[in-house]
Amino acid sequence: MRAVVTAAGMRAAEQRFFDANPGVDLMGRAARAVARVAAEVNTAGQVLVVAGRGNNGGDGLFAAAILAAHRRVLVWPAFGRTHDAGQAAARAAGCQFVDALGALEALPDCGLVIDAVAGLGSRPGLPQALATFAAACDSSAIDVLSVDLPSGLDADSGAGQPSFRATRTVTFAALKPCHVAQPAAGRCGRVHVVDIGVEVAATQLRQAEEADVATWWPTPTASSDKYARGVVLFDTGSARYQGAALLGISGALHAGTGMVRYAGPVHSGLILTRYPSVVMGDGRAQAAVLGSGWGEDEGASGRVSSARLHAPVAVVDADALYSLPGRIDGWLLTPHAGELARLLGCSRSHVESRPVSCAREVARVTGATVLLKGATQYVAEPGGRVTIAVPGPHWSAQAGSGDVLAGICGALLAAGLPAWQAAVAGSSVQAMAAARNPGPYPPDELARRLPEVIAGLVAAD
Numbered sequence: 001m002r003a004v005v006t007a008a009g010m011r012a013a014e015q016r017f018f019d020a021n022p023g024v025d026l027m028g029r030a031a032r033a034v035a036r037v038a039a040e041v042n043t044a045g046q047v048l049v050v051a052g053r054g055n056n057g058g059d060g061l062f063a064a065a066i067l068a069a070h071r072r073v074l075v076w077p078a079f080g081r082t083h084d085a086g087q088a089a090a091r092a093a094g095c096q097f098v099d100a101l102g103a104l105e106a107l108p109d110c111g112l113v114i115d116a117v118a119g120l121g122s123r124p125g126l127p128q129a130l131a132t133f134a135a136a137c138d139s140s141a142i143d144v145l146s147v148d149l150p151s152g153l154d155a156d157s158g159a160g161q162p163s164f165r166a167t168r169t170v171t172f173a174a175l176k177p178c179h180v181a182q183p184a185a186g187r188c189g190r191v192h193v194v195d196i197g198v199e200v201a202a203t204q205l206r207q208a209e210e211a212d213v214a215t216w217w218p219t220p221t222a223s224s225d226k227y228a229r230g231v232v233l234f235d236t237g238s239a240r241y242q243g244a245a246l247l248g249i250s251g252a253l254h255a256g257t258g259m260v261r262y263a264g265p266v267h268s269g270l271i272l273t274r275y276p277s278v279v280m281g282d283g284r285a286q287a288a289v290l291g292s293g294w295g296e297d298e299g300a301s302g303r304v305s306s307a308r309l310h311a312p313v314a315v316v317d318a319d320a321l322y323s324l325p326g327r328i329d330g331w332l333l334t335p336h337a338g339e340l341a342r343l344l345g346c347s348r349s350h351v352e353s354r355p356v357s358c359a360r361e362v363a364r365v366t367g368a369t370v371l372l373k374g375a376t377q378y379v380a381e382p383g384g385r386v387t388i389a390v391p392g393p394h395w396s397a398q399a400g401s402g403d404v405l406a407g408i409c410g411a412l413l414a415a416g417l418p419a420w421q422a423a424v425a426g427s428s429v430q431a432m433a434a435a436r437n438p439g440p441y442p443p444d445e446l447a448r449r450l451p452e453v454i455a456g457l458v459a460a461d
């Protein structure tokens with residue numbers, strides 16, 4: 001699990017560090033890390049460092065001074081003035097200083113650009129001269145190494161305003177929200193988190209790693225039987241959306257559930273032709289999956305109440321989200337941004353700009369865990385902790401992926417995982433299946449790729 005810390009949290013951690021270690025040269029540590037990664041990206045070509053006025057510029061200038069020992073380094077102080085000591089070090093090391101025009105002209109001869117315009121202090125967007133330069137970097141496909149974060153992003157959000165687009169980012173002590181929240185995360189390239197000695201406090205926002213999923217994944221033992229592994233009761237689908245039932249069941253079966261019961265309106269012939277192990281009708285279960293493919297079903301509350309008679313907890317998806325039976329501790333809600341907006345009575349764009357607080361709010365009010373689906377998948381617990389799932393490629397943005405995901409989560413909930421782990425592991429494993437099988441696969445085909453991912457996870461643990 002990786003901590004995700006806000007700019008304010010990072011500054012507070014830095015202050016605690018300086019209080020305990022007066023005089024330690026943190027900027028020197030940061031600059032050495034930048035120079036080390038720069039040398040990994042490109043060993044020979046000319047380097048161009050774009051430096052801002054603040055400490056981010058200072059990191060870049062001291063890195064420039066280190067790199068100048070072995071190669072030609074140009075420095076563009078984008079605002080004229082830069083960090084004084086950093087500038088002196090870069091000059092003393094023989095870096096050549098250029099202006100905006102000189103930077104643009106030198107670009108075709110450069111192997112690497114180091115973006116040290118702004119980091120924790122970055123405001124959204126770029127002034128014109130820098131926006132032009134960043135666009136030129138994009139179109140020439142040159143490697144860009146951003147210091148702390150691509151300048152022009154806001155450290156604390158996923159908003160993807162005009163900014164540098166990095167192939168690598170070197171950040172310090174911990175990830176920041178912009179490194180993990182889309183679309184900003186897509187502008188960071190590969191992110192290196194470097195230990196510079198600053199300890200961040202425990203955070204309420206984290207990102208899960210594959211190793212976490214491997215640790216949590218429920219595996220059968222010699223004493224397991226189908227009931228011990230967990231029974232999932234599906235009431236999904238409708239005459240109009242019959243496929244939703246098949247997709248959810250596929251997710252649960254390929255995630256390794258002990259048994260699936262199906263108590264929805266889709267004809268048994270259709271279900272059993274595809275999945276002959278499904279047991280038709282109600283019965284005792286460890287978790288239910290509700291709502292996928294219901295449409296605007298008038299009997300929604302009745303279907304939720306009926307499932308409660310058979311299963312202690314449920315995954316609530318799609319239209320069942322609007323028939324929640326009061327407080328539902330231990331349950332899992334799986335809305336996308338539009339559904340969460342309807343639950344909160346706000347606009348979709350409001351949810352998209354504040355995903356963490358919106359997901360937290362619904363978790364707090366209902367007592368359930370909320371998996372907010374989308375390019376970044378946030379799992380908010382009633383206590384306020386939010387875990388971001390392992391990310392995957394954007395091919396998964398297609399009708400039916402959510403139905404499969406509800407089924408995977410149902411299998412994990414039935415196996416006894418707490419709702420937050422079921423949600424993080426379920427959405428992560430689906431993303432991993434997509435990442436390991438590049439290309440557009442329909443969601444049911446991707447579900448069939450889950451076993452090989454799970455087998456790899458379990459073997460690695």
Ligand SMILES: NC(=O)C1=CN([C@@H]2O[C@H](COP(=O)(O)OP(=O)(O)OC[C@H]3O[C@@H](n4cnc5c(N)ncnc54)[C@H](OP(=O)(O)O)[C@@H]3O)[C@@H](O)[C@H]2O)[C@@H](O)CC1
Nearest residue numbers: 014027030053054055056118119120121122123125148152
């Ligand atoms: N804290 C730590 O633990 C450590 C911190 N360290 C380093 O310090 C950095 C933080 O330094 P910081 O506080 O000086 O702010 P910083 O990121 O340089 O930004 C302010 C400057 O940027 C400018 N500017 C802002 N937005 C802009 C934009 N969109 N486009 C263009 N310009 C923009 C802004 O302009 P102004 O407001 O003055 O007009 C101001 O000049 C941190 O990211 C890390 O690299 C490491 O050395 C060691 C550990």
Ligand SMILES: Nc1ncnc2c1ncn2[C@@H]1O[C@H](COP(=O)(O)OP(=O)(O)O)[C@@H](O)[C@H]1O
Nearest residue numbers: 336373374375393394396397399400401402403
């Ligand atoms: N941009 C994206 N990148 C990666 N995955 C995405 C993206 N957008 C959506 N997804 C995935 O697609 C699914 C969409 O779910 P949902 O909208 O409920 O679809 P449906 O109800 O049609 O199955 C979710 O599982 C989510 O993880």
Ligand SMILES: [K+]
Nearest residue numbers: 118147149151
């Ligand atoms: K930067």
